[in-house]
Amino acid sequence: MHSALGAGRSLLIGGRWEAADDMMPVTNPWSGEALGAVACADAGHVERAVASALRGAAAMRLLSTGERSRILHAAAAALEADNERFAAAITTETGKPIRAARREVARAVNTLRLSAEEAVRLAGETIAFDSFPGGEARSGYYVYEPVGVIAAITPFNDPLNLVCHKLGPAFAAGNSVVLKPAEQAPLVAIMLARLLLAAGLPEEALCLLTGRGSDFGDALTGHADVAMVSFTGGAHVGEAICRAAGIKRLAMELGGNGPVIVMDDANIEKAASACVAGAFGAAGQNCIGVQRIYVHDTVFNAFQAALLAALKALRVGDPMDGETDVGPMIGATEAERMIAWTVEAVSRGATLLAGGERAGTLVRPTLLANVPDDASIACHEAFGPVVSLFRFTDLDAAIDAANRADYAIHAALFSESLRTVRYAAARLRAAGVMINDSTDYRLDAMPFGGAGRGNMGREGVRYAAREMSQTKVICFHDA
Ligand code: NAP
Numbered sequence: 001m002h003s004a005l006g007a008g009r010s011l012l013i014g015g016r017w018e019a020a021d022d023m024m025p026v027t028n029p030w031s032g033e034a035l036g037a038v039a040c041a042d043a044g045h046v047e048r049a050v051a052s053a054l055r056g057a058a059a060m061r062l063l064s065t066g067e068r069s070r071i072l073h074a075a076a077a078a079l080e081a082d083n084e085r086f087a088a089a090i091t092t093e094t095g096k097p098i099r100a101a102r103r104e105v106a107r108a109v110n111t112l113r114l115s116a117e118e119a120v121r122l123a124g125e126t127i128a129f130d131s132f133p134g135g136e137a138r139s140g141y142y143v144y145e146p147v148g149v150i151a152a153i154t155p156f157n158d159p160l161n162l163v164c165h166k167l168g169p170a171f172a173a174g175n176s177v178v179l180k181p182a183e184q185a186p187l188v189a190i191m192l193a194r195l196l197l198a199a200g201l202p203e204e205a206l207c208l209l210t211g212r213g214s215d216f217g218d219a220l221t222g223h224a225d226v227a228m229v230s231f232t233g234g235a236h237v238g239e240a241i242c243r244a245a246g247i248k249r250l251a252m253e254l255g256g257n258g259p260v261i262v263m264d265d266a267n268i269e270k271a272a273s274a275c276v277a278g279a280f281g282a283a284g285q286n287c288i289g290v291q292r293i294y295v296h297d298t299v300f301n302a303f304q305a306a307l308l309a310a311l312k313a314l315r316v317g318d319p320m321d322g323e324t325d326v327g328p329m330i331g332a333t334e335a336e337r338m339i340a341w342t343v344e345a346v347s348r349g350a351t352l353l354a355g356g357e358r359a360g361t362l363v364r365p366t367l368l369a370n371v372p373d374d375a376s377i378a379c380h381e382a383f384g385p386v387v388s389l390f391r392f393t394d395l396d397a398a399i400d401a402a403n404r405a406d407y408a409i410h411a412a413l414f415s416e417s418l419r420t421v422r423y424a425a426a427r428l429r430a431a432g433v434m435i436n437d438s439t440d441y442r443l444d445a446m447p448f449g450g451a452g453r454g455n456m457g458r459e460g461v462r463y464a465a466r467e468m469s470q471t472k473v474i475c476f477h478d479a
Contacts, residue, residue: 010038010186010210011045012193014052015203020045024211026187029095029361030319030328038186040211043219049178049207050225053149056176056204061146063202065120068171072116074199079192080109086191088320090160093185095328095361096282097319108161111444114461115168122173122465129475137479144469146174147249148227151220153213153241154189155233156182156330157285163189165444166230167196169464171205175228178207178220182233184330186210213237218244228468234381235407235454242454251457251467254450255381256287256409258439259402261424262303263395264296266414270436272306274414275387278438280314280326280365284385285334288410288439291382294390294398304353304369304389311354311365328361329384338363338384341377345388348372355385373404381407395424403429408452410439431455 009017020039028035041049060068079086083105090101122144129138152166163181170177181189193208209216221229221244228249231241235254242250258278262271278290295303319327329335339358345368346352355366366386371378378388392398402411411430415421425433431451434441442448449458457467 008037008039010190010208011041012206012208013045013049014207015197020211022211024183026093026184028092029184029330035093035187038190038210041209041216042211043216045209046178046216046219046223049209050149050220050223052204053176053178053207054225056202056206057146057148059202060171060174060176060205063174065122068174069116069119071196071200072112072119072168072171075196075201076109076112076116078195078199079105079112082195083109086160086188089188089191091319091327093187094156094159094330095319096157097324097327098322099324100282104158104161107444108164111161111164111461112168114445115164115172115465118169118461118465119172121462122469124471127473127475138475138477140473140475142471142473144173144466145472147468147470148175149225150175150177150228150230150468151180151223151226152177153180153217153221153229153231153233154182156185157282157287159185159188160192161444162232163192165459165461165464166232167192167206169459169461170230170468171201172461173465173469175468176205178209178226180209180213180217180220183210183212217241221245230457230464230468238454249467251459251464252450252454253287253448253457253459254452254454255383255407256291256439256450256452257379257381257405257407258289258291258410258412259405259428260290260293260412260438261395261398261402261414262293262295262299263413263415263417263420264298265416265420266299267416267436268299268302268306271414272303273310274438275307276310276314278440279387280311280385281440283326283329283363284387285330285383286440288442289383290387290412290438290440292378292388292390292402294392294401297391297393300389300391307389308354308367311367314365316362316364326365326385329363330361332361334384335361335363338366338382338386341375341382342366342368342386345371345375345377348375350375350388353389373401379405395420399424399427406453407450407455409448409450410434410441412437412439
């Protein structure tokens with residue numbers, strides 16, 4: 001990867017790839033192998049990148065919607081044709097099991113195709129100016145115009161599809177982008193940038209800055225010529241970005257603490273297997289992963305047994321092995337945090353039903369019960385392979401408990417009763433309620449975002465493209 005990038009020339013500015021004096025390694029979290037070194041951008045690179053992206057924004061604005069769509073379709077086709085190389089790269093730099101990495105590539109192709117379709121659909125409407133006295137002699141319409149330069153900042157866990165969720169809608173709407181991928185997983189983003197340029201993207205429409213967000217993030221998000229910051233990541237970083245950005249358009253896709261409610265009339269086997277897949281896929285490093293499961297008292301023991309059986313059937317280990325279900329976490333520090341939070345919960349009375357062990361970056365799928373509500377593992381986003389079971393008898397109490405987390409994306413409910421489902425769906429505080437599915441379901445075309453503190457904006461291509469646009473009204477006075 002190192003040599004393929006030309007000795008770490010990983011900064012894309014003005015259509016050219018550059019290195020920097022300061023370089024940082026990228027490491028395979030499973031093997032510890034060094035995958036190469038990327039350049040660390042600084043404030044000077046930000047200045048040049050934003051200047052280039054301003055020219056790129058002017059070029060994108062002039063590009064017909066048909067041409068934007070053609071480029072995005074071409075990129076989708078090229079990604080589909082190269083899917084195995086991209087999947088292997090995702091697994092190598094994040095430790096995501098290869099089957100999940102292949103799914104991510106397929107989803108990214110879909111995200112780019114949706115963006116290509118959105119490019120030619122993003123149209124305004126005529127306005128009935130004569131609907132109010134004084135407007136009789138007027139007619140007109142509104143259009144969507146691009147906002148300009150968008151700073152797109154992405155996390156490590158879906159290093160391809162989450163980047164596509166920013167670049168696709170941004171280009172569909174005629175913007176340019178300065179992309180800052182996560183420092184642990186920048187290589188797939190570099191591959192995608194090359195692919196987009198080869199598909200015909202104007203060369204200044206995309207700049208890519210690798211390195212540490214703490215070094216140059218403020219310079220980028222606070223830059224006066226950046227019209228919008230579209231961020232996906234943790235809440236603390238999101239808060240810092242909002243402070244640095246000042247007055248500009250912001251999209252904040254933050255974390256969650258996925259609650260699932262299992263009712264007494266649920267299909268227990270189906271619920272248990274969905275919860276295990278939703279809790280431990282990508283080693284739990286998933287913003288909509290299952291974290292807390294509230295189980296009705298009458299089915300608690302049966303559900304716990306089914307969950308344990310499904311958990312024990314998981315294959316844990318080498319993420320490149322096609323049989324592996326659960327691979328490593330992104331780094332040893334994150335794995336240590338998972339164990340520390342598990343130990344804290346157990347020291348405060350929780351029961352460890354499975355897992356709780358770590359070897360390097362690998363944390364065994366961990367199941368806890370009797371966790372105090374204010375234990376770290378219950379009240380903060382875990383973002384790791386640890387799930388907690390809670391017992392309830394009253395649905396309202398379970399809904400209150402599910403709603404207790406600060407940050408919310410999806411909630412889920414297993415029940416065969418339409419009345420129960422409708423009642424709970426209306427009361428769960430979430431941006432999506434999955435019925436008879438775990439929290440871990442997302443279609444890339446659906447509106448997606450947060451419902452808790454600090455959330456701003458929606459992704460899902462069509463919704464993001466509108467947020468990356470501004471309306472302009474054209475009004476003709478005929479009198
Ligand atoms: P993170 O630590 O918040 O980092 C996210 C991105 O922000 C990285 O590119 C990071 O760069 C950058 N960054 C850090 N400090 C910055 C600053 N001061 N200014 C500008 N950018 C800065 O998140 P992560 O650990 O990569 O990912 C996990 C988090 O993402 C979880 O909370 C998860 O729930 C959330 N997530 C949300 C969604 C969603 O759609 N809602 C999807 C996936 C993940 P460095 O890597 O260089 O620090």
